[in-house]
Amino acid sequence: MQFSDLQLCSPILEAIKSEGYETATPIQAKAIPVILTGKDVLGCAQTGTGKTAAFAVPILHRLNERRVALQPRKPRCLVLAPTRELAVQISDSFKAYGKGLGITRTVIFGGVGQNPQVDALRKGVEVLIATPGRLIDLMEQRHVDLSAVEIFVLDEADRMLDMGFIQPIRRIIATIPQQRQTLMFSATMPTEIRRLADQMLKTPTVVEVARVSSTADQIEETVYRVEKRDKPALLAHLVKELPMYRTIVFTKTKHGADRVVRHLSKYEIKAEAIHGNKSQNSRQRALHSFATNKIPVLVATDIASRGIDVDGITHVVNYDLTHEPETYVHRIGRTARAGASGCAVSFCDREETANLRAIEKLIRRQLKVVNSPLPPSPAPEQQDNRQGGRPSFSDAARGGHQQHQRQDRPQPNDQPQQRDRRDSRPPVGGAFGRPQRPMHGGQRPTGTHAPRQPHQQPAGRGAGHRQSSQPSQQNRPGGNRPPKRGGGKFRHPMRAR
Numbered sequence: 316m317q318f319s320d321l322q323l324c325s326p327i328l329e330a331i332k333s334e335g336y337e338t339a340t341p342i343q344a345k346a347i348p349v350i351l352t353g354k355d356v357l358g359c360a361q362t363g364t365g366k367t368a369a370f371a372v373p374i375l376h377r378l379n380e381r382r383v384a385l386q387p388r389k390p391r392c393l394v395l396a397p398t399r400e401l402a403v404q405i406s407d408s409f410k411a412y413g414k415g416l417g418i419t420r421t422v423i424f425g426g427v428g429q430n431p432q433v434d435a436l437r438k439g440v441e442v443l444i445a446t447p448g449r450l451i452d453l454m455e456q457r458h459v460d461l462s463a464v465e466i467f468v469l470d471e472a473d474r475m476l477d478m479g480f481i482q483p484i485r486r487i488i489a490t491i492p493q494q495r496q497t498l499m500f501s502a503t504m505p506t507e508i509r510r511l512a513d514q515m516l517k518t519p520t521v522v523e524v525a526r527v528s529s530t531a532d533q534i535e536e537t538v539y540r541v542e543k544r545d546k547p548a549l550l551a552h553l554v555k556e557l558p559m560y561r562t563i564v565f566t567k568t569k570h571g572a573d574r575v576v577r578h579l580s581k582y583e584i585k586a587e588a589i590h591g592n593k594s595q596n597s598r599q600r601a602l603h604s605f606a607t608n609k610i611p612v613l614v615a616t617d618i619a620s621r622g623i624d625v626d627g628i629t630h631v632v633n634y635d636l637t638h639e640p641e642t643y644v645h646r647i648g649r650t651a652r653a654g655a656s657g658c659a660v661s662f663c664d665r666e667e668t669a670n671l672r673a674i675e676k677l678i679r680r681q682l683k684v685v686n687s688p689l690p691p692s693p694a695p696e697q698q699d700n701r702q703g704g705r706p707s708f709s710d711a712a713r714g715g716h717q718q719h720q721r722q723d724r725p726q727p728n729d730q731p732q733q734r735d736r737r738d739s740r741p742p743v744g745g746a747f748g749r750p751q752r753p754m755h756g757g758q759r760p761t762g763t764h765a766p767r768q769p770h771q772q773p774a775g776r777g778a779g780h781r782q783s784s785q786p787s788q789q790n791r792p793g794g795n796r797p798p799k800r801g802g803g804k805f806r807h808p809m810r811a812r
């Protein structure tokens with residue numbers, strides 16, 4: 316469906332056009348007409364499906380249809396988001412799609428001084444985008460009054476639940492008028508979310524696009540069997556060897572994220588971490604460096620990564636294979652957004668085998684599993700005795716890459732690699748009691764993880780075309796560049812709003 320087929324006012328259509336979008340993604344095609352009628356919507360959609368525009372665009376249209384005088388501290392629309400990053404990005408979307416309308420908005424979140432936020436509220440805004448904690452703080456201080464809210468959006472409801480926001484949300488909802496339009500979006504629909512939806516929404520239209528149990532067609536997923544201690548070397552190797560142009564690496568913990576950054580710097584790979592211990596400024600700086608190609612790797616914890624909206628992410632690395640299968644789906648959804656393609660690479664050590672099984676159960680298929688292309692390092696107890704030691708990555712980089720490409724990189728038939736005879740341990744891949752499966756016919760061998768080109772006309776992941784016949788990025792002249800989108804015109808990866 317084209318945006319021009321939707322009954323939207325011309326300034327919004329113009330703004331959408333200037334963003335480079337013509338075709339509505341599936342969630343937009345389904346949700347926008349319903350929201351325009353004023354009905355409640357329960358949207359089951361992951362990030363990356365274009366869901367922000369799916370609610371921001373019709374909300375702007377409706378607010379614009381009936382303009383009222385600004386009232387200090389009394390927004391007409393409230394959008395709740397779980398993290399400040401997501402809140403900022405939602406605000407940017409309202410700004411972009413509403414640029415010809417003059418609809419006022421502000422975003423409020425914790426971790427920064429409240430005075431500028433209070434000032435903005437005092438002047439009056441039509442759209443308020445907020446994280447729950449700061450909103451409650453400001454409500455208690457009477458800087459915000461929700462009694463004039465006409466449209467309420469709860470975004471990423473399942474994450475809100477994970478982050479313990481359910482009570483604050485109930486408190487907030489209790490102060491919003493019953494007579495309102497409510498839109499609730501969630502990537503997953505566990506029982507508690509359904510219960511919340513039953514309480515919040517009135518005969519909602521359910522709009523579902525990509526079920527959480529299905530990962531995007533455009534994502535090529537590979538799992539590397541690797542010992543925990545070999546993960547840093549494998550990551551550095553893949554960043555250089557594939558190469559990975561714009562990569563998000565997910566770690567379980569904040570310290571783990573910092574450790575990965577330190578390890579990568581030993582291999583002369585620039586990376587920065589974003590997590591809850593970092594200041595808002597340093598997170599924004601890291602995101603900016605990443606989006607402007609100053610660093611190829613961003614290392615993030617799951618919570619900090621929520622709402623990162625950088626286009627053209629070529630690779631997602633699950634450095635720690637999460638024990639929450641839904642989180643795997645969320646993580647890999649950072650790549651292959653809005654019709655582009657991408658690669659998800661997961662490191663699975665022996666303790667994470669059960670996590671791999673759980674993920675495969677959720678997505679209802681087996682993932683392609685290959686051995687680490689690097690020789691396993693000796694176990695810690697062997698390290699002192701070893702002679703000569705494992706070749707360092709820089710050794711491999713100096714003379715070993717070509718050799719590695721010929722000999723060590725798993726071949727399409729994916730045979731377990733030969734073992735170093737000095738190492739008495741079993742090979743990395745076959746040791747976890749899971750037979751290695753051959754790759755499916757037609758799949759590219761591991762190591763050709765260069766993503767396919769995004770669609771010329773992004774149509775959302777629901778369009779589902781794979782472009783596997785495209786040459787890989789690394790084979791293309793000037794291949795070490797981020798992919799283009801939007802009809803081949805290079806588009807800044809971060810929304811320039």
Ligand code: AMP
Nearest residue numbers: 336338340362363364365366367653773
């Ligand atoms: P979201 O799911 O809202 O986080 O959006 C994912 C990405 O898709 C964002 O970078 C949007 O700018 C982009 N996007 C949203 N709608 C469209 C569209 N109709 N066509 C192409 N890209 C889109």
